Amino acid sequence: LAVPEAGQVSVQVYNIMGQVVATLANGYMDASTYTLTWDASNASSGVYFVKAQSAGSVTTQKLMLMK
Secondary structure (H helix, E strand, C coil), rough: CCCCCEEEEEEEEEEEEEEEEEEEEEEECCCCCCCCCCCCCCCEEEEEEEEEEEEEEEEEEEEEECC
């Protein structure tokens, strides 16, 4: 995760039904690059979306979890 300027950052994982299944980050972060890890051991195989919100910008990434 690249945070271009310091501020509130929220990174959440959603399932295909739009439900939040995990929160990877939620709070103030300094401008930098971060590595976030999702422990998906309790999640089932399928399609998920990772949504990152920071400084007025929103980025969404689709991922496929296969077990």
